[in-house]
Amino acid sequence: MLKANHHAEPLGRREQNKIDTRHAIADAAFELARSVGPGAFTVDQIVERAGVSRRTFFNYFPSAEDALTVRMDLFIDLALGVFEQLPANEPLFGAIIRAFTETTRMEGLSQHGELFRMAGADPDLLRAQLHSWERAEARIGEALRARLGTAASELYLTALVGCVMSSTRAALRDWAVHTPPSASDSGKQLEARILAALTMLRDGFADPGALIAPDPPDIPARS
Amino acid sequence: MLKANHHAEPLGRREQNKIDTRHAIADAAFELARSVGPGAFTVDQIVERAGVSRRTFFNYFPSAEDALTVRMDLFIDLALGVFEQLPANEPLFGAIIRAFTETTRMEGLSQHGELFRMAGADPDLLRAQLHSWERAEARIGEALRARLGTAASELYLTALVGCVMSSTRAALRDWAVHTPPSASDSGKQLEARILAALTMLRDGFADPGALIAPDPPDIPARS
DNA sequence: GCAATTTTTGCACTCCGTGCAACGAAGCGT
DNA sequence: ACGCTTCGTTGCACGGAGTGCAAAAATTGC
Numbered sequence: 414m415l416k417a418n419h420h421a422e423p424l425g426r427r428e429q430n431k432i433d434t435r436h437a438i439a440d441a442a443f444e445l446a447r448s449v450g451p452g453a454f455t456v457d458q459i460v461e462r463a464g465v466s467r468r469t470f471f472n473y474f475p476s477a478e479d480a481l482t483v484r485m486d487l488f489i490d491l492a493l494g495v496f497e498q499l500p501a502n503e504p505l506f507g508a509i510i511r512a513f514t515e516t517t518r519m520e521g522l523s524q525h526g527e528l529f530r531m532a533g534a535d536p537d538l539l540r541a542q543l544h545s546w547e548r549a550e551a552r553i554g555e556a557l558r559a560r561l562g563t564a565a566s567e568l569y570l571t572a573l574v575g576c577v578m579s580s581t582r583a584a585l586r587d588w589a590v591h592t593p594p595s596a597s598d599s600g601k602q603l604e605a606r607i608l609a610a611l612t613m614l615r616d617g618f619a620d621p622g623a624l625i626a627p628d629p630p631d632i633p634a635r636s
Numbered sequence: 637m638l639k640a641n642h643h644a645e646p647l648g649r650r651e652q653n654k655i656d657t658r659h660a661i662a663d664a665a666f667e668l669a670r671s672v673g674p675g676a677f678t679v680d681q682i683v684e685r686a687g688v689s690r691r692t693f694f695n696y697f698p699s700a701e702d703a704l705t706v707r708m709d710l711f712i713d714l715a716l717g718v719f720e721q722l723p724a725n726e727p728l729f730g731a732i733i734r735a736f737t738e739t740t741r742m743e744g745l746s747q748h749g750e751l752f753r754m755a756g757a758d759p760d761l762l763r764a765q766l767h768s769w770e771r772a773e774a775r776i777g778e779a780l781r782a783r784l785g786t787a788a789s790e791l792y793l794t795a796l797v798g799c800v801m802s803s804t805r806a807a808l809r810d811w812a813v814h815t816p817p818s819a820s821d822s823g824k825q826l827e828a829r830i831l832a833a834l835t836m837l838r839d840g841f842a843d844p845g846a847l848i849a850p851d852p853p854d855i856p857a858r859s
Numbered sequence: 860g861c862a863a864t865t866t867t868t869g870c871a872c873t874c875c876g877t878g879c880a881a882c883g884a885a886g887c888g889t
Numbered sequence: 890a891c892g893c894t895t896c897g898t899t900g901c902a903c904g905g906a907g908t909g910c911a912a913a914a915a916t917t918g919c
Contacts, residue, residue: 426916427865434867455905466868471907475759536698536767543766544759568810572833573841575802583795590790610795617840618796649885650896657897678874689899694876 435473435483437463442480447527451481452535478541481531484524485542489549492516493556501560506615508560509577510608522600529585530594550578580610658696658706660686665703670750674704675758701764704754707747708765712772715739716779724783729838731783732800733831745823752808753817773801803833 424432441462445454456477460470474480496512503511532539554574561570584606592602647655664685668677679700683693697703719735726734755762777797784793807829815825 430915431866456907457905468868468870468908469866472867475907477906539770540763540767543770544763547762547766567813568806568829568833569836569841571809572803572806572836575806576799576837576841579798579802580795583791583798586794587791606791610791613792613795614799615840617838617842618792618799619840653885654897679876680874691877691899691901692897695898698876700875 434463434465434469438465438470438473439480439483442477443484443524443528446481446531446538450534451478451531451538476537476541478535478538481528481538482541482545484528485545485549488516488520488525489552491519493552496556497559505561506611510611513581513607513611514604517600517604522603526585526588526599526603527594530589533589546578546582550574553577576614577611580614581607584610657686657688657692661688661693661696662703662706665700666707666747666751669704669754669761673757674701674754674761699760699764701758701761704751704761705764705768707751708768708772711739711743711748712775714742716775719779720782728784729834733834736804736830736834737827740823740827745826749808749811749822749826750817753812756812769801769805773797776800799837800834803837804830807833 438459442459445458445462454477456470457467459477459480460467463470470480492512495515496508499508499511528538528542532542550571554571557570557574558565584603588603588606592599596602661682664682668681668685677700679693680690682700682703683690686693693703715735718738719731722731722734751761751765755765773794777794780793780797781788807826810833811826811829815822819825
């Protein structure tokens with residue numbers, strides 16, 4: 414269910430077992446959340462499915478909800494990998510947007526959307542996700558620092574990253590409200606919204622009326 | 637410690653008692669967090685200080701950390717009150733920035749900064765605060781909707797609000813890192829950073845090198 | 860195969876969060 | 890002031906969350 418790592422480094426049994434356990438727990442939690450709803454299951458149910466002891470669960474995650482944020486962490490892993498490969502002379506916002514679209518091409522967004530919707534029904538899951546976004550922000554900030562060098566101020570950098578993440582989240586909200594879970598082009602709808610939001614940000618929120626076009630807007634180069 | 641409400645509406649005993657209890661709990665929690673550190677105290681300690689029963693605490697807050705977000709909620713109350721009074725023809729970003737500065741003139745920022753710092757040491761408090769920001773975002777979004785009318789798309793509006801909040805948070809982070817808790821002009825430092833961040837946002841992150849000037853930057857009009 | 864290291868597990872314990880029912884205080888009509 | 894109603898508070902009890910600790914099991918290096 415969860416993606417394995419792609420760098421074929423020689424992993425020892427120890428490392429590999431830990432990764433497997435982690436994913437087993439995450440998968441069990443996700444399936445449970447799907448079937449009975451977020452916040453409607455206990456840690457004991459998770460560990461039964463995952464085949465580990467209760468105590469082991471808490472060696473990996475501080476709470477049941479945290480097991481549901483593994484997917485986002487992995488998504489960020491991938492996206493950062495893509496981002497670092499992009500040519501350094503590419504415009505900043507363009508690189509960010511491309512890193513995102515390339516990653517969605519690998520991973521898809523449906524499960525992320527699903528989890529986002531769940532968070533609307535369970536405050537604890539929402540908090541875990543917000544925390545996850547926060548961690549992602551920090552990691553992306555480092556990647557941007559590596560690209561921009563010391564010319565960009567700390568404030569500029571963190572504000573920029575924060576806005577990118579905020580815009581993405583706004584797109585998720587809009588998508589969750591306006592696209593029914595059953596929609597066939599659900600993923601495309603979401604991607605289009607994220608692109609629209611990032612484009613607005615890049616252009617300084619100049620056009621309040623910017624709406625979602627039926628097909629993904631093309632992005633005229635800038636910044 | 638916490639501000640009383642300013643509209644002198646005729647409140648009944650019931651309403652007033654609830655407000656008092658709420659504030660008593662919030663104050664007790666804050667004092668405790670200050671003295672022993674965030675996450676280092678129990679609900680029982682809070683209720684002992686506040687003079688209410690354990691059960692009553694949970695009638696007001698779902699967790700100990702949530703009692704520490706009351707201040708931010710009240711700050712947003714004030715800020716929204718200010719924002720609604722501003723002339724409707726004032727440029728959007730200008731109005732947002734003014735609503736913020738006016739509110740800080742009433743309330744100050746030191747306690748907010750203090751709480752923000754605490755969140756760095758306690759994941760649960762961090763999550764509660766992130767949730768609080770989320771609620772604030774929703775409320776501010778409504779206020780902006782009332783001002784902008786139906787011309788602005790839902791996505792534009794939520795993305796904009798999200799970016800405003802993100803930029804503010806970035807300013808808080810920068811402040812927490814670079815300004816020692818003992819600094820005498822701590823509040824001014826923070827305010828200057830928030831203004832700088834909001835200005836960058838307004839200008840579309842055009843200048844990566846934007847740094848904090850020793851004295852608060854003045855804001856040339858736009859948008 | 861053996862010793863060292865790391866991970867898993869069971870156990871015990873405190874604290875959290877909530878449903879429930881009894882109690883007490885505020886509102887309200889007379 | 891009286892009773893009646895409504896709403897908030899409290900105590901109790903219970904299941905679940907999260908953690909320190911030490912024993913057991915698995916992996917590693919020799």
